[in-house]
Amino acid sequence: MQKYLARIGVDAAEATAPTYTLLQRLQLAHLTHIPYENLDIMRDVPLQLNEDALFDKMVTRRRGGYCFELNGLFAWLLRGLGYDVAEFFGRFLRGEAEIPMRRHRVLQVTCADGVFLSDVGVGQAIPRAPLPLAVGQKWDIHGETYIIEADDFLGYVLLEAYKGDWRRVYAFTTEPQLPADFEAISFYCEKYPASYFRTEDMVHIFTPTGRKSIAGRTFKQFTPEGVTVQHLENDAAYITLLTNEFGIVL
Numbered sequence: 001m002q003k004y005l006a007r008i009g010v011d012a013a014e015a016t017a018p019t020y021t022l023l024q025r026l027q028l029a030h031l032t033h034i035p036y037e038n039l040d041i042m043r044d045v046p047l048q049l050n051e052d053a054l055f056d057k058m059v060t061r062r063r064g065g066y067c068f069e070l071n072g073l074f075a076w077l078l079r080g081l082g083y084d085v086a087e088f089f090g091r092f093l094r095g096e097a098e099i100p101m102r103r104h105r106v107l108q109v110t111c112a113d114g115v116f117l118s119d120v121g122v123g124q125a126i127p128r129a130p131l132p133l134a135v136g137q138k139w140d141i142h143g144e145t146y147i148i149e150a151d152d153f154l155g156y157v158l159l160e161a162y163k164g165d166w167r168r169v170y171a172f173t174t175e176p177q178l179p180a181d182f183e184a185i186s187f188y189c190e191k192y193p194a195s196y197f198r199t200e201d202m203v204h205i206f207t208p209t210g211r212k213s214i215a216g217r218t219f220k221q222f223t224p225e226g227v228t229v230q231h232l233e234n235d236a237a238y239i240t241l242l243t244n245e246f247g248i249v250l
Contacts, residue, residue, distance in 0.1 A: 001077065001080050001081075003059055003060075004055070004059050004073075004077050005077075007033060007034065007058070007059045007062070008026070008029040008030050008032075008033040008034060009029050009032075009033055010025060010026060010029050015081055017082070018078075018081055018082035018083045018111045018112075019111060019112070019113055020111060020113035020114065020116065020130070022081070023078070023083070023109060023111065023116065023118065023130050024129045024130060026074075026077070026078070026081075027074075027118055027119075027120060027128065027129060027130055028128050028129065028206075030070075030074055030120040031120055031126075031128060031205070031206040032205065032206045032207060032208065033205075034058055034064050034065075034070065034120070034205075035063075035064035035203055035204060035205040035246045035247070035248065036064055036065070036066060036067075036070065036121065036122065036123035036202070036203070036204040036205070037063070037064040037065065037066070037123075037201075037202065037203045037204070037246070037248065038066050038123075038197045038198075038201065038202045038203075039063075039201060039203070039248070039250065041066070041189070041190050041195075041197050041198060042198065042200070042201055046190070047065075047068070047069065047186060047190055049068055049069065049072055049179060049182060049183055049186060050179075051072075051073070051076050054069055054072055054073040054076070055073065055076075057069070058070075058073055059073075062247055062248075062249075063248060064203070064205075064246070064248065065121075066121065066123070066189075066197065067104050067105045067119075067121030067122065068105050068121070068182050068185070068186040068189070069121075070120050070121035071087070071105045071106065071107055071119065071120060071121040072087075072105065072179060072182070074107065074118070074120050074121075075087055075107055078107070078109055078118075082111075083109050083110065083111055084109070084110040084111070085107055085108070085109055085110075086107070086108040086110075086174070086176045087105060087106070087107055087108075087176065087177050087178075087179070087182075088105075088106050088107075088108060088172045088173065088174055088175065088176070088177060089102040089104070089105070089106075089172060089173070089175075089177060089181075089182075089185070090102065090104035090105070090106045090170045090171060090172035091103070091104065091154065091170060091171050091172070092104045092122075092169075092170045093154075093157070093168040093169060093170050093171055094124065094167065094168065094169050094170070099153075099154070101185075102185065103185055103188075103189055103196075104121070104122075104170055104172070105121060105177075105182055106118075106119050106121075106170070106172050107119060108133060108174065109130060114132055114133075115132070115133045116130035116131060116132055116133060117130060117131045117132075117133050117148070117156075117158070118130040122169075122170075123202050123203075123204040123213070124204065124213075125144065125160070125211070126169070127139070127141050127144070127146050127158075128141055128142050128144075128206065129141050129142075131146060131148060131158075133148065133156070134148065135148055135149060135150045135156075136148075136149065143224075144160060144161070145160065145161035146158060146159065146160050146161070146169075147159050147161075147166065151171065154171035154173070155171055155172055155173035155174065156171060156172055156173070156174070157170075157171040158170055158171070200215060200216040201214060201215070201216060201217075202214065202215060203242065203246055203248070205245075205246055207223075209223060209224055210222040210223040210224065212245055212246070214238075214241070214242075214246075217231060217232040217238055218230070218231055218232070219231075219232060219241055219245070
């Protein structure tokens with residue numbers, strides 16, 4: 001566990017009690033140190049979701065992962081620190097015209113300070129801090145505004161303020177899942193030819209003031225001043241950028 005904390009830049013001396021303050025620190029630290037990435041899926045390297053394999057990949061080998069990996073390992077850390085963690089299936093709704101299948105792993109984290117939605121497994125903009133699992137309350141986080149609503153079919157729905165309106169990010173229901181329950185859907189995401197995760201390389205990491213992302217061979221940096229775009233001309237430039245900007249060595 002100390003190696004995991006060191007990987008995300010958290011001193012073990014800070015992690016003495018399972019509070020909301022520590023949960024905030026851990027979530028932001030995870031988002032800014034361990035990247036979201038689908039590179040193994042794109043290269044047909046089989047994923048393993050057991051805790052030893054996740055620890056080896058993301059802590060020892062300093063890689064990243066996608067939601068089933070990232071939130072799976074984060075749940076392990078939180079439980080080890082004394083949090084009560086329930087894991088749920090979600091439906092990712094942003095950009096979807098119709099209701100999609102369940103293919104997202106989300107965490108409900110409970111401590112003495114309350115019940116919170118915590119997520120380190122999204123390769124786009126996502127709350128940098130855990131949100132109290134309360135319907136109808138607006139939360140401003142690092143210049144972004146979110147709200148959780150209830151839906152008879154979808155369950156809890158996370159929405160973000162977007163161009164003067166609300167846009168759905170994802171939804172989840174609260175039937176607790178075991179780690180093994182995610183394996184079949186993860187295998188579908190890995191291997192199904194039309195899977196979203198097999199379309200192009202996707203790499204993403206948050207920075208203290210923004211985020212960085214790769215889609216295919218396009219690199220974007222999001223800062224308070226705006227967005228810069230760089231098209232990578234060849235594989236050598238791409239590999240160099242992976243290492244320099246995301247700390248990934250394939």
